[in-house]
Every structure is written in structure tokens, then in C-alpha cells.
Amino acid sequence: MPELSILLGLMAIGAVAGFLAGLLGVGGGLIIVPALVWMLEASGLHDHVQHIALGTSLAVMVFTSFASVRAHHRHGAVDWSIVRRMAPAMVLGTLLGSQIAGFIPSRDLKWFFVFYAYLIAVQMLLNLKPKPERDLPGAVGLWSIGGVIGVISSFVGIGGGSMSVPFMSWCNVAMQRAIATSAALGWPIALSGAIGYVIAGWSQANLPEYSVGFVYLPALLTLCIVTTVVAPIGAKIAHALPVSQLKKAFAGILIVMASEMLWGLLR
Incomplete structure (x- = not known):
């Protein structure tokens, strides 16, 4: 069994990720990945740490996102026509991306994650939102965009909400519906990504x-249990706090964690 210190570290990661997920409605991957990398390296592991963090983050979201999808579906907020048109390409993109990631050195994947984390942090700090200017594209356009979101999600260990929500909002999908539909799209991304990372790492030493x-x-196991318990607490607190300030706080956390990873890369 893992050492007690590792289990306690995993519980702390799950508590923070679950709380922020409930508080802000964001997936925990952007917190889980860098925190898990730091914890694994601190415990003496230096091979494949980024791959393990990405694969584990996606596997956690298989379970945590399922509950979110059920809740949104009960409220009738999910646009299943969009899910049916985008999900197959997202699954293929995520599977392809996870296999490609298996051949990319852990260091290079860290660079990609750092860049993406800074990008999302800036978007949150400046509250950048695309203006609704057009309708959803046709089948080919949705497939192409879904595939790209799937590949990028597999490289950073997330469910794709930070990309799919702005895209749907830009295409005049109501924000509440875009968030709910993004949650539904996140589940096949997480499942295919987790399977892909299991396959990619199967024969690795x-x-x-x-x-x-x-x-x-x-x-x-630890992250699934802790995030499931803590996320509802964050969701309750969210109704009593200003969303704009919460997003800025989350952006600050992202910047700190990405900067720590960047410092390790430069060092």
C-alpha cells in the first residue's frame, strides 16, 4: 500500500479540487494534474510523472463528471443533439491524443500544460468571453472542433469545458445550456482519455x-471519494460568494501552480 504521507497528500489534493469544482463549476483536472505531479516527484518518482497525472486525472473525471451529467439532465439543461454530434469526434480525438502523448517526453507535456494553465488563468482574470455571433456549424465543423477539443483535453487531463463552453456560447447557445452540455461532453472525453492512457502506459517500465x-x-480511489464528498460543500458556498472574485482566486491558484511547474522546467 502507498505510504500514509502519500495518502494524506492525495486527500488534500482531492479536497481542494473538489471544493473548487463545486465552487466554480470547473473540472478538477487543472488542479489535480500539477498537484499530483508535485506529489509524485516529492515521493521520489521521476519517470512518466506527467503521463500518470494526466491519465489519473481523466480517470477521476469518469466518476465525478457522471454525477454532474445526471444532475444537469434531471433539470433538462443538456442539449443532447449537440452531444450526439460532437461526442464521437471528441472520443476519437482523445484516444488519438492519449496515444500520441505516450510518445511525448514528460517534460514536453509539462510545457504544454503550463501554457494552457496560463491561458485559462488570463481568460478568467480578464473575464474574456466570446460574443454570440453565429449559429452552430454543420456536421463537419462540429466534428473538427470536437476532435481538436478531444486532443487538447488528453494533453492537459481535463474534460474540455474550458474550450467547449466558450465555443457553444460563441454559437449562441445559452450559457446554462452550454455548461450542462459541456458536462455531458466531458464524460466521454474522460472515459476515452482514461482508456487511452491505460493502453499507452500498459507496457511501460x-x-x-x-x-x-x-x-x-x-x-x-482516494480522489474520487474525497472530491465527491467535498464538491457539494463548495457548491453550497458558491451561492453566498461573488463569482467574479472566486474566478480571480482560482486564476491566482492556477498561476501559482503553473509557475511552480515552470520553475521546475527551467531549473
């Missing part, structure tokens, strides 16, 4: 004990 491919099972 120097993985930690209790790993299945690039998915670290102790982290998966």
Missing part, C-alpha cells in the same frame, strides 16, 4: 506500484 498503465489506482 518504472511505473509506481498499483498502476494500470498510466492510471495510478490509489490516487484514483
Whole structure:
């Protein structure tokens, strides 16, 4: 079994990620990935750490996003016609991206994550939102965009909401519906990404004990339990706090974590 210090670290990561997910309605991947990288490296693991963090983050979202989708569906907020048209391409893109990531050095994947985290932090700090200017594209356009979102999601270990919500909003989909539909799209991304990272890491050497491919099972179990318990607490508090200030606080956390990863890369 993992050491007590590792389990406590995983519980702390899950608590923060779950709280912020409930508070801001964002996926926990942008918190889980850098925190898991830091924890694994601190415990002495230096091989495939970014791959393990990405695969485990996506595996956690398989379980956590399912509950979110059910809640949105009960309120009738999910546009399943968009899901049917985008999900297949997202699955293919995520599977392809996870296989490509298996051949990319962990260091290069870290650079990609740092760039993406800074980009999302700036978007949150400046509250940048695309103006609704057009309708949804046709089948080819939705497939292409879905595939790109899937590939990028597999490289950063997220459910794609930070890309799919702005895209749907730009295409005149109401914000509440865009968020709910993005949650539904996040589940197939998480599932295909987790499967892809299991396959990509299946024959790799120097993985930690209790790993299945690039998915670290102790982290998966602990994070699923803790995030599920803590997320509702964050959701309740969210109604009593200003959203704009919360987003700025989350952006600040992202900048700190991305900067720590950047410092490690430059060092």
C-alpha cells in the first residue's frame, strides 16, 4: 500500500479540487494534474510523472463528471443533439491524443500544460468571453472542433469545458445550456482519455506500484471519494460568494501552480 504521507497528500489534493469544482463549476483536472505531479516527484518518482497525472486525472473525471451529467439532465439543461454530434469526434480525438502523448517526453507535456494553465488563468482574470455571433456549424465543423477539443483535453487531463463552453456560447447557445452540455461532453472525453492512457502506459517500465498503465489506482480511489464528498460543500458556498472574485482566486491558484511547474522546467 502507498505510504500514509502519500495518502494524506492525495486527500488534500482531492479536497481542494473538489471544493473548487463545486465552487466554480470547473473540472478538477487543472488542479489535480500539477498537484499530483508535485506529489509524485516529492515521493521520489521521476519517470512518466506527467503521463500518470494526466491519465489519473481523466480517470477521476469518469466518476465525478457522471454525477454532474445526471444532475444537469434531471433539470433538462443538456442539449443532447449537440452531444450526439460532437461526442464521437471528441472520443476519437482523445484516444488519438492519449496515444500520441505516450510518445511525448514528460517534460514536453509539462510545457504544454503550463501554457494552457496560463491561458485559462488570463481568460478568467480578464473575464474574456466570446460574443454570440453565429449559429452552430454543420456536421463537419462540429466534428473538427470536437476532435481538436478531444486532443487538447488528453494533453492537459481535463474534460474540455474550458474550450467547449466558450465555443457553444460563441454559437449562441445559452450559457446554462452550454455548461450542462459541456458536462455531458466531458464524460466521454474522460472515459476515452482514461482508456487511452491505460493502453499507452500498459507496457511501460518504472511505473509506481498499483498502476494500470498510466492510471495510478490509489490516487484514483482516494480522489474520487474525497472530491465527491467535498464538491457539494463548495457548491453550497458558491451561492453566498461573488463569482467574479472566486474566478480571480482560482486564476491566482492556477498561476501559482503553473509557475511552480515552470520553475521546475527551467531549473
